[in-house]
Amino acid sequence: MAGKIGLNITQICLAKQFSEDEIVEEVLKLNEDPRVHGIYLHLPSAALTTRVLETLKPEKDIDGISDLNIGRLVRGDLSKGFVSPLASAVLDVLEKHDAPLEGKTVLLVGGEGRVGSALQCLIERSGMVALKNNWNLEILQRQVCGFSVSDHLVHNFLSLNNVVRSCSRWIQGQQYRPWRLRSLKLQPLTPVPSDIEISRAQIPKPVNQLAEEVGLLPEELEAYGRSKAKVCLSLLDRLHTQPDGKYVLVAGITPTPLGEGKSTVTIGLVQALSAHLSLNSFACLRQPSQGPTFGVKGGAAGGGYAQVIPMEEFNLHLTGDIHAITAANNLVAAAIDARMLHEATQSDKALFNRLVPSVNGVRKFSPIQFSRLQRLGIDKTNPASLTPEEVTSFVRLDLDPSKITWQRVVDTNDRFLRKITVGQANTEKGQIRETGFDIAVASEIMAILALADSLEDMKNRLARMVVGTSRSGQPVTTEDLGVSGALTVLMKDAIKPTLMQTLEGTPVFVHAGPFANIAHGNSSVLADKLALKLVGRDGFVVTEAGFGADIGMEKFFNIKCRASGLRPNVVVLVATIRALKMHGGGPNVSAGAPLPKEYIDENLSLVAAGCHSNLKKQIQIAHLFGIPVVVALNVFKTDTQAEIDLVCEIAKGCGASDAVPCNHWAQGGRGSIKLAQAVNEAASRPSNFQFLYNIEMPIADKIRTIAQKVYGADDIELSPAAKDKIDYYNQQGYGLLPICMAKTHLSLSHMPDKKGAPTGFVLPIRDVRASIGAGFIYPLVGTMSTMPGLPTRPCFYDIDLDPVTGEITGLF
């Protein structure tokens, strides 16, 4: 149905006498039905009472009948071939708007198709409309709750102009318009208050107002409270012909353990672009895990005067996507263990009788079972016709307990679940095994949510997920478990991005938040795609990659852009004087400990050394992909002007298109205007995007390419386990997947304490794993923790809620 514009006009006609109450009832229903864009009251004049006319909503009234006095209505006959005034008026409108509708299907829904058939007649006779404009007219019949076509067409010929006007308005509404964004004013205070105080001091616009400002239709929005809404994917169809905006990636230099503020730069940049330069722009952010919010990290909604608001809604639950992922992930886990138990305790026959039960005496395979039969090469539809061998291979997934790769998840920092033994109750009959929980955002389902580009694509990816291996070495999928349809059902709302706003009232999509080591660490393809349509040709979508550019940006290009087909225009590389001094040879920086004085006092030589090592290398990495780089120096209050100037000068010397200091944290968008101008300038230049490696290269060569070109390694060293896995993946046909390196983010190398731009090392690949549904191979460089812990005094000690005012304290 791609390309359909769905001009949905419903006609109410009568086959027999209905009471006024019944007609009013029907009109009221259609008034509120968001799928119906217009109503055409095709009724005998006696039925067109004042009450009926007054019931019809003016905005749905496509021929202006509700404005008119009954006395002025005239009656006419509709015989075959007669072109109704409605039909010709609709055509007239479509004709006037032919350019943006080219190649589109126009869907007309009628009581019993008189509108449609009249239209069809017109087209058949004239030929020109359908042929000239290449329209695919799809005439659907819809029975409207017992009402059907009348013998008489009642129509007011005087109202033709209204048809034209209504339709024009509607069609214009379908198209992109420059935003009329009302930004929220900021009056930054000094010193900068706490994040939650700043967030609470700003009243967000109602989300439906924001949605309207950025060109969303009411039926494309599903509000979740007053300040969040999910946006329907149908928008992609509606704005199909709309050119994409400019696509900007925010990445960072190798960070200190304190983080260098990529999120605040992202938010400050869109605040500057939208609220200060009046350029349409959207930020696309990852949804943070709730675990660290209560652990050590706090929130992730930006900070200072560059935040997403309300920050507590951003950080807690949001619209339930991570909860949906948790539910889906754990349903798979429960299905795995229950299936192993049932296989261990039942005969083939008993399993078959239960899996394909006799319902009213008939046994039938379910659709999901046909998929498994197909994979097994069994081309039969009658369950009774399976041979005993076929029954065995159908009913026994025969999972090898030691080769199950699927873990359970919770969105809580629960370190005691890292390694556990399950199945110890008597009811599980001794089927114990060791396994573990990851934090929810480490689930492969999160990576899928981030990479899927449609509901169908998500469904297919969810079905392809491999949960383990059978004793005979065959991969076992969620579809084999019969659970993949249910997973799609659990994830049906999660696939819609969530609309929120910045402190300055500019739009933000929050969607997906996969890990940046075992997954690709980028927000969703769909949010970016929706945003690129909404901002339009001259607008900007600013999206953020996790960790440093060597990891997040490399995966953004090689994995996310490969999946989406999108091509970025600019990379914003975030740096801080603090991190540059560290790379230049400054002492260790660690969370909780006071900063050494090198980081507080001016030190130009450390800054210069850091710029010439890590910053330079990260700029070069972006250039490998052919994309211009703007360096954004996130200014702290201890930075001196000489330090700031030095960074900007060296960065430009290293090939950055521009390098500018940003003060968004203290000043909001106003503090990022220079960055916004630099990005706008860089985006106007041509870029020559290219992938780093050809997807058809052998797995080991792809890993080596990343290690050498991006990390600066001399070579890679594969462990025997890694070699075996690569052979196995090749044999299973997974060799064509891109690579998702699981490496520390604290160094360009695999050694967290090697700062700057290390060289002369060999990258050790300890193991190689695969996320088949998400669609990548992930080599493990060192050990990755997929479950954070709680410290002695977690953040939750300070988090509280005043039950009288409802205000939350202690979130930051």
Next chain:
Amino acid sequence: MAGKIGLNITQICLAKQFSEDEIVEEVLKLNEDPRVHGIYLHLPSAALTTRVLETLKPEKDIDGISDLNIGRLVRGDLSKGFVSPLASAVLDVLEKHDAPLEGKTVLLVGGEGRVGSALQCLIERSGMVALKNNWNLEILQRQVCGFSVSDHLVHNFLSLNNVVRSCSRWIQGQQYRPWRLRSLKLQPLTPVPSDIEISRAQIPKPVNQLAEEVGLLPEELEAYGRSKAKVCLSLLDRLHTQPDGKYVLVAGITPTPLGEGKSTVTIGLVQALSAHLSLNSFACLRQPSQGPTFGVKGGAAGGGYAQVIPMEEFNLHLTGDIHAITAANNLVAAAIDARMLHEATQSDKALFNRLVPSVNGVRKFSPIQFSRLQRLGIDKTNPASLTPEEVTSFVRLDLDPSKITWQRVVDTNDRFLRKITVGQANTEKGQIRETGFDIAVASEIMAILALADSLEDMKNRLARMVVGTSRSGQPVTTEDLGVSGALTVLMKDAIKPTLMQTLEGTPVFVHAGPFANIAHGNSSVLADKLALKLVGRDGFVVTEAGFGADIGMEKFFNIKCRASGLRPNVVVLVATIRALKMHGGGPNVSAGAPLPKEYIDENLSLVAAGCHSNLKKQIQIAHLFGIPVVVALNVFKTDTQAEIDLVCEIAKGCGASDAVPCNHWAQGGRGSIKLAQAVNEAASRPSNFQFLYNIEMPIADKIRTIAQKVYGADDIELSPAAKDKIDYYNQQGYGLLPICMAKTHLSLSHMPDKKGAPTGFVLPIRDVRASIGAGFIYPLVGTMSTMPGLPTRPCFYDIDLDPVTGEITGLF
């Protein structure tokens, strides 16, 4: 602030010249601010430009200024003691509505209080208003973003009538009105289609329309998509003086393992009351666990033509309340294990330094730590002044690993998590222990959600939850862990009930769903309270209790009504011919197996025997509490007229006020009209509600009272463990809590196969546990499973989603 009606009128005044842009900006903000009900443009006439006037939303314009031409405005002075026309008009309105406002605070918010001070003068002078009506006038000052009072009052005297009209309209809007409910028409098909087909064939009303119909204000609603919304608890304040409606409990006789349809009876009854008898009515239902939806049970949204729609939204995620409970429950679990690890590996001093860290050289206790200090009897505020012994008792919860009662939860049927060992990773340093997961709805937090009657009450209950015992035998609470504030934050939205609708467009609250064995099995106190206000004096709230009347109803009366203070008017007791035949001596009924022929063919003697045993006993149980009973016979297509007549006759003979057959499953509300009439009739009779036991009785006596009077036992037998626990609870001061029996629902006794009304048995109490936050003691009669499993072929095999249409299949 209870009792405040919050007439929130904002005045915009000017202290200095502001630009037109700035004034428009301010008006736009107030236009959209849901907390502001009216705006009074208190500006010099020069500032009242056409643009400013056009900006003001007519519905917020309290003196009609936006309708008027600037030229017609007159200018006047406001000197002390002068009664402004606005003030007198407001008073005039309040005066006219004095009855419902009696005892209320009227909140007037003004730029710098001129409206307020004028009003105050009037009251001081006349005396009569404040004294006569007992108003508590609360005059608040509000500085509106830099705007403050002007020297001149600009007001159009002609617009006084508008003030009166606006205020009248607003105040009327605050009060209860009979509903103007537009019901959705049903056209039931034969044979009855699947639940999801029926659900999908009906287009629900937009939830904001439904909300408006039942008297909710837009600002009391938080939409979650188009067909669900959370309702704010502020409604209870607004309708404080509104009398409650009639309160109806739906309970059942002892069921077969197939269930006897209490939910469908509940929904059919409100469909009949609202849509057919035009009596305001609300159903209050439990939110089902998602686990069984994918396991064996399917959905819980009713069935046939008595359903909550959209049924897939009811059954999946809903508005995320269970997910919030899961997150809160598991944060407690993570906090317990992490704390034990940190205590095991750190000295007192290290623990103290981390728990009370030095921030910028200052150590301070957080508020939650003061609560712990208080419980420990340490009355100090300076951390440095604690003695070493006090430090030890403060930092060491000293949890006994073998006495931790807190379990983790998931909302998935994951049997392998029933008993597990956690902490097996090296990072946990050997601190392994055995524990388990329950299904999420078994969490004590769910029971708290169901029993809390305000945000503050929930917060206090969450803080009181006992998670285990210290080695010295002291209970350890979530507040001791420092986590209770965070729990409240996680649960802040879950406390608001979710509004949905039945197939006939009548309102439903879905809220909370605690287990009916280890908890009390009833939906939330808050949903019932909100609904009782919304339906008004002559309306009905129909709520459902889990399991049979011996369990769900007993707990409804003794636990839920005790917590809420609400008094029920009628019990509807649901019976089926199938269950009655079973109690009359029919063969076993079990899920999955075909029904024996006794249940398909007419068998009057089995029916009669079932009525005289179980049905009679359950009626008597309701009468113990002084409440009239209407028996609702849920008719199946195999039931004969003679069987139906027999049940109704015997039921009335056993003391039921009435007994009627119901056909809601096949016919919707129309099939339950007789039941609705019988309930309406029974509710008009006086009831003499009384609790079964005095809360001050000893724990064992309370248990014995339930066992003897409700179950028909001769006595109880306490195990030694149970006796010890009772002693311990008495010693801890928990003796005054009500009792929540954890007993099988398949028999009145503890033996599931004893049908009818068993006598001559002694009820064995294996153990006694306590949910201190929820506020009850729960004796265990037998073993309760708190984690369901998945069968060989779970429901999920048939659940799927069409990615093109978005339609879900296979839910039932």
